[in-house]
Amino acid sequence: MQKCQKCPNPATLHVTELLGANQYEELHLCEQCASKYLYEPQPKFGAAKGAVEGREEEGLFAQHECPSCGIKFVDFRNSGRLGCPNDYQTFREELLPLLENIHGEVRHCGKVPRRHPQSKEMETELIQLRNRLKHAVTKEDYEEAAKLRDLIKHKEEA
């Protein structure tokens, strides 16, 4: 039996990590290392290699930024956590192969909230406003912060 690439245990999970168009990496892991790999925030195996071999592509991902929460795809790669709900739209193309890998499917077919969800634009706008508010507070620009707070309140109540 093949050995795990991270420890001496037998590999029971075989992961194909898609790094980009026509680029992929195969991983052979034991259950423990695999769950670490899949669930824990840590730099993915390919990150270091990608930085050398696919600098252009990595660079492209790195520049790509979510307009709502400000994270880049590379931030997600490193932490394993997305920044806000809007990231699923912003990084859709990058996430699809990852979702396929984890779930074997890329489309939801389960429960749907009964209530009509708030419009997408409104959600995105609110996240953006909250992000600006956060920056204003950090910069101690309290005048701007107060304005933004009122605007958020107004939009939420509308």
Place this chain on the structure above:
Amino acid sequence: MNLDSLTQSNGEWLRGSGPEADIVISSRIRLARNLSSFPFSSRASTHQKAEIEQMLKDRLVKLEAESRLDYLPLPALTPLDRQLLVERQLISRELANADGPRGVAVANQETVSVMVNEEDHLRLQAMRSGFALDEAWTDIDRLDDLLEERINYAFSEEFGYLTACPTNVGTGMRSSVMLHLPALVLTKQIEKVFRALQKINLAVRGLYGEGSRASGDFYQISNQVTLGKSETTILTEIREVIPQIISYERQARSTLTRESRQALHDRVNRAVGTLRSATMMTSEETMDLLSSVRLGVNMGLLEDTISIPTVNELFLQTQPAHLQKLMGASLDGEERNSARARYLRNRLREAGPNLN
């Protein structure tokens, strides 16, 4: 809710009743949900987390659910109380050790708990004693509907409920069944069962989510996939596989009775003997010995002198935080081992068989 009073009871999941309760300890379903107009917890500022907490707390305590929810803000709790909640499986270790505004809403009977500002803004959990996934689903589905009436969840038609980690996206549902499988461990067949489960995309973890070596021979079986399958499908897949594992465990128990009855009897009696007379006892050794006792009770080797609910209670009460609560004092490792041994001696003196 008075946390000290929690130690007097077993909570829901160790009640020791419900279908197949000799092997199935509990059934649990959790749903990950997020608010649509906030960044996920890890990217939210302290101020935003406080805002999220305030909003969710208000909704949670005012819910017209059958059982009222009490909200406990974690920063206000001592580390010992947080640990107590972890041991009772009401919160995750991550929530206990995190920073900033966060908390948990707990129902009276501990059948429902809702974590606020964990990895996701909301983690709803329903627990039932025994093999009762459907009942747990009914509880959690209703709670989810009630909350959803007043909260805008982050949801997309394409990806379902949006979560901080893509491993939870879609249904956001993790359903798990906790099993006590001592005979499969003794007969060295447990690895085989794991491999079969992995092939059908089910995960196996220990009692508190630790790696493959599960203390007390407790194993949690749960779904990995959350996207592209409906809640009903996910539940059905688990519901169908559990009876097979139960039957393997029963077969292994028959094999033990048939082929090594003496050795089994010896093992169970030694476990009782050690628990009744040791003066230092680690948590790990306690779990191992109690596992043998539990097996002994279920196989009728202890002449009904100890009940399953009592053994379940001992599993919980000998955990570090519970033990310190019972003793009413903060104890270091060595003091705990001595207090644990004393507690077990007393409890088993009342309940154990007469050793003459």
